[in-house]
Structures are given as C-alpha cells and as structure tokens.
Amino acid sequence: MRLVLLYLCIICHGMATVDGARTNVSGGKPKSSGTFNVKEYGARGNGRSDDTKAFLAAWDAACKSSGQVKILIPSGTYFLNPIEFNGPCRDVQSLKFQMQGTLRATTDLRKYGNGKGWVEFRHVDGLTVTGGGTFDGQGAVSWPFNKCPKDKNCKVLPTSVKFVNTKDTVVRGITSLNSKFFHMALLGCHNFKGSGITISAPGTSPNTDGIHLEGSTGVTISGSKVATGDDCISIGQGNSLVTISGITCGPGHGISVGSLGRYNDEEDVKNVIVKDSTFQGTTNGVRIKTWANSPAITKVQNMTFDNLVMKNVDYPIVIDQTYCPFAKCDNSRASRVKLSDIHFKNIRGTTKRPEAVILRCSKGTPCQKLSLHNINLKNIGFGGTLSTCLNAKAEYSGNIFPPPCQ
Structure with missing residues (x-):
C-alpha cells in the first residue's frame, strides 16, 4: 500500500497561552534549554480533555529554544486530535520527546485530512522519541470503514505515527497499539534507528502494517516485537x-x-x-x-x-x-x-x-x-x-x- 506523501514544511510558529499555562510561548526571550512539561502548558492527561493545543504549545516553545531540549509527557492519558510537530528547530542540538504516558487518538475520522496521519514529526533533526509510553490509535472503531483490501481506489485511513523528512532520528522503547492503518511510517527519512519497539493489533485488523518505509536511507530497526494484521x-x-x-x-x-x-x-x-x-x-x-x-x-x-x-x-x-x-x-x-x-x-x-x-x-x-x-x-x-x-x-x-x- 503506497502512501500519498505530502512534504509540507510548516515552520514552528508562536501560539497563545493555553488554559492559563505559562506565557513564554510568543514574545520575550526563548528558554535556552531544559525540560518543557506538557502539563505546564495546559495538558490535563485525563483521557477526556483535548490536550492537542497544550502539546503544540510545548513543542513550539521547545523548538524555539536552543541546546539540548526535552519535551516531557508525564504519566497519564492524553487525548489528541491529529497533530503535527514541525521543524526545523534551528538552534536545538537535540530534542527528546520523553513520552511516559499514553497518547490516545480521536476516533472521529472527520478530523483527519486525506493522506494525513495522527501524530506527525516533520523536518526535525536529532529527534529522540522514548520513555516507555504508548501511542493508542483506537483503531477498532475505524477498521470496518477500511475498504482497501477489496478496493484499489479506497480512501486510506490515518497512520498512527509518521516521521517525514527527518534526519538522525531515534525511536526507542515505545509502544504502538491498535492503529487505524499503518502503525508507523518513515517517509523520506535519513539515519533512523528504532529499537525496543512494541507494536500490537489483532491478526484480523486490516492494513495495520507495523513499520512502513518509503524513500528513506540509513534505517536500522532492531530488537522489536510486532504483532499485527498485515x-x-x-x-x-x-x-x-x-x-x-x-x-x-x-x-x-x-x-x-x-x-x-x-x-x-x-x-x-x-x-x-x-x-x-x-x-x-x-x-x-x-x-x-x-x-x-x-x-x-x-x-x-x-x-x-x-x-x-x-x-x-x-x-x-x-x-x-x-x-x-x-x-x-x-x-x-x-x-x-x-x-x-x-x-x-x-x-x-x-x-x-x-x-x-x-x-x-x-x-x-x-x-x-x-x-x-x-x-x-x-x-x-x-x-x-x-x-x-x-x-x-x-x-x-x-x-x-x-x-x-x-
């Protein structure tokens, strides 16, 4: 199944304060380095409230900073609509996405544009995604709408996690659960290292490929467990x-x-x-x-x-x-x-x-x-x-x- 690639470089931009969170997002002197906790930007992590804007605000602040940077997602369940984490983050030497909690996807397919994924990392260099957390695609609700096994002109459901035009990426010790379509896709990536990844979906789930590679070079995937329907x-x-x-x-x-x-x-x-x-x-x-x-x-x-x-x-x-x-x-x-x-x-x-x-x-x-x-x-x-x-x-x-x- 070939994905339609949309290489759109959206530069990190300032966002307003979310739910009374701290205000060092637009204007003022950017933080030079350190940890950006999504809860300090308004994320609630209760599995019901929409935490999308809080995650984008934390990413925006981290991307505008410099040096070695960490975005921390503490334990909890964070409900997210489709979200893009865009670079380049020009002054950041390394960016760690420390995911200790669970990210849970919306099941409303109207929220997703054609060919878009759920969580996308785009045009970022030196990114590490780790922390033992889980991407929960909540795919079971959507699987009955997947017509691709029978119709070559089908509408493709969203991939859970996409890496698009990234360089020197590390993904380590995370879990992807019940994607709507592909669990993870690497599109136009260079020097990607994945290890200790756990991917899980029922054997009957349609087109839930574990990891899909396209247009990428220098990819290493090791020490991982993949149980899926494709x-x-x-x-x-x-x-x-x-x-x-x-x-x-x-x-x-x-x-x-x-x-x-x-x-x-x-x-x-x-x-x-x-x-x-x-x-x-x-x-x-x-x-x-x-x-x-x-x-x-x-x-x-x-x-x-x-x-x-x-x-x-x-x-x-x-x-x-x-x-x-x-x-x-x-x-x-x-x-x-x-x-x-x-x-x-x-x-x-x-x-x-x-x-x-x-x-x-x-x-x-x-x-x-x-x-x-x-x-x-x-x-x-x-x-x-x-x-x-x-x-x-x-x-x-x-x-x-x-x-x-x-």
Missing part, C-alpha cells in the same frame, strides 16, 4: 541501506519488500538486510512482491535474508512478481521490476502448508543472481514439503530442504 515491516519504494534484525513477528504477514511497481515514479530499492529474526504463525516469512503490468522499470538489488526462524508459517520464503491483492488485476504484461542479487541464507523451521519456498519471478525480467544456502523447512501439516518456481534460476548450496525446483 506486514510486520514493509519496505516500499526508494529505500536503501536498511538493516532489520532481532524482530519477533507474528501474527501478521511477515516482513515484505513491496509491493513495488504499481506507480510510474517509483525509485529503486537496494542494500537491504533482514537477519536474526523469528516469525511465529505468520502468513509469510520474508517476501518480495511486485505488481504485474508495472508501468515503469524499477530495480531491486542486493538483498540478504539471513538466520531466520519460522514457526508454523504458511509460506516462509516468497518471491511473487505476479502480486495482486484484489479479486482481479491486469496481468496482460509481465512485471518490469528487476530483481538481482537476492540471497536467502540459514532459514529453518516449520510450515503449515506444503509450499515452503515460492520463487515466482517475472517472465519479462527473470530474477538474476538468486541464491539459497542452508534452508531447512518442514511442513507440519499434510502434503509434504516442496518448492515451486516460475522463471527462476537459483543457485543452491549447503543443506537444502525442501529440494530445489526441478
């Missing part, structure tokens, strides 16, 4: 230098590269590593998916999937260049997304279906430099274990089970 992590178009490790994924659809090739202006995806992770009861393990009849030529290069454990996974290893999530798609032309240097290594465990390895490459641009090394996957259901291939010539080494395609 891809645990989805790597979309235009990403490079991505390392994913130590992920516990399930329920969900696994870790996916794609879908790719649906739009004309997509950029290449390259230099991706997925390693040292476990998949529990997921639909897929690791998957590359591209649309047939793709309008433009895109390259997917240099990908390694290494040291992965599959536990009762339907389809552990998948390349699908005929991807179609709808009842009917135009397959009159083969996918023009070019896959090369794709390596599956040291992948082991159990499957619930016979097809443990599926290599379905494009007839027009068959996969190149595709290899499998030390694969050991056994079906615990009926029908044995097998590999299926289409337009795929792979190199095999080490111990291989199921046997290679004939």
Whole structure:
C-alpha cells in the first residue's frame, strides 16, 4: 500500500497561552534549554480533555529554544486530535520527546485530512522519541470503514505515527497499539534507528502494517516485537541501506519488500538486510512482491535474508512478481521490476502448508543472481514439503530442504 506523501514544511510558529499555562510561548526571550512539561502548558492527561493545543504549545516553545531540549509527557492519558510537530528547530542540538504516558487518538475520522496521519514529526533533526509510553490509535472503531483490501481506489485511513523528512532520528522503547492503518511510517527519512519497539493489533485488523518505509536511507530497526494484521515491516519504494534484525513477528504477514511497481515514479530499492529474526504463525516469512503490468522499470538489488526462524508459517520464503491483492488485476504484461542479487541464507523451521519456498519471478525480467544456502523447512501439516518456481534460476548450496525446483 503506497502512501500519498505530502512534504509540507510548516515552520514552528508562536501560539497563545493555553488554559492559563505559562506565557513564554510568543514574545520575550526563548528558554535556552531544559525540560518543557506538557502539563505546564495546559495538558490535563485525563483521557477526556483535548490536550492537542497544550502539546503544540510545548513543542513550539521547545523548538524555539536552543541546546539540548526535552519535551516531557508525564504519566497519564492524553487525548489528541491529529497533530503535527514541525521543524526545523534551528538552534536545538537535540530534542527528546520523553513520552511516559499514553497518547490516545480521536476516533472521529472527520478530523483527519486525506493522506494525513495522527501524530506527525516533520523536518526535525536529532529527534529522540522514548520513555516507555504508548501511542493508542483506537483503531477498532475505524477498521470496518477500511475498504482497501477489496478496493484499489479506497480512501486510506490515518497512520498512527509518521516521521517525514527527518534526519538522525531515534525511536526507542515505545509502544504502538491498535492503529487505524499503518502503525508507523518513515517517509523520506535519513539515519533512523528504532529499537525496543512494541507494536500490537489483532491478526484480523486490516492494513495495520507495523513499520512502513518509503524513500528513506540509513534505517536500522532492531530488537522489536510486532504483532499485527498485515506486514510486520514493509519496505516500499526508494529505500536503501536498511538493516532489520532481532524482530519477533507474528501474527501478521511477515516482513515484505513491496509491493513495488504499481506507480510510474517509483525509485529503486537496494542494500537491504533482514537477519536474526523469528516469525511465529505468520502468513509469510520474508517476501518480495511486485505488481504485474508495472508501468515503469524499477530495480531491486542486493538483498540478504539471513538466520531466520519460522514457526508454523504458511509460506516462509516468497518471491511473487505476479502480486495482486484484489479479486482481479491486469496481468496482460509481465512485471518490469528487476530483481538481482537476492540471497536467502540459514532459514529453518516449520510450515503449515506444503509450499515452503515460492520463487515466482517475472517472465519479462527473470530474477538474476538468486541464491539459497542452508534452508531447512518442514511442513507440519499434510502434503509434504516442496518448492515451486516460475522463471527462476537459483543457485543452491549447503543443506537444502525442501529440494530445489526441478
């Protein structure tokens, strides 16, 4: 699912005092550094009062300050309408968003503009989001309105947390609960480090991807638990230098590269590593998916999937260049997304279906430099274990089970 990106740089601006809070927001000498507690700006944290203006006032004051800055969200539950935390914060060396409480999203979909998220961090450098708090998207109310699994022209529901055009971002030790759509999206980000992230939604929740990447470079995601109704992590178009490790994924659809090739202006995806992770009861393990009849030529290069454990996974290893999530798609032309240097290594465990390895490459641009090394996957259901291939010539080494395609 490709998000519509709105790169609008809204410079931090002065706001009036909220609910009798302190008045060092517009005018006067900005605070040089220190802690900006949202409660000092009028936030109540009772789960019912709208705390949006108080959060914006605290952000505005912090963004106008200098040095090392912390925005503190103490324990409590803070009700928020859609909110944008905008930079650049020119004199701030580092900005910590210390979230100890729970942020709770409005369920009124009329509050969200088309393509907008709930909490967005935009054009900020040196941001750290941490503190053990929770983003509660309250998505269950909205899931029945999601028509995207059946309608390719659907209206996209809001993503819980977006990072747009940020640099040197750290997200550590936070939780995202029951997003309406994607839990977290990285759009046009550089040097992003995520660790200790917990993402949770029911396996039946539609399009609740855990972390979605698009147009980003230098991304590391490690030591995190993702349980959701769609891809645990989805790597979309235009990403490079991505390392994913130590992920516990399930329920969900696994870790996916794609879908790719649906739009004309997509950029290449390259230099991706997925390693040292476990998949529990997921639909897929690791998957590359591209649309047939793709309008433009895109390259997917240099990908390694290494040291992965599959536990009762339907389809552990998948390349699908005929991807179609709808009842009917135009397959009159083969996918023009070019896959090369794709390596599956040291992948082991159990499957619930016979097809443990599926290599379905494009007839027009068959996969190149595709290899499998030390694969050991056994079906615990009926029908044995097998590999299926289409337009795929792979190199095999080490111990291989199921046997290679004939």
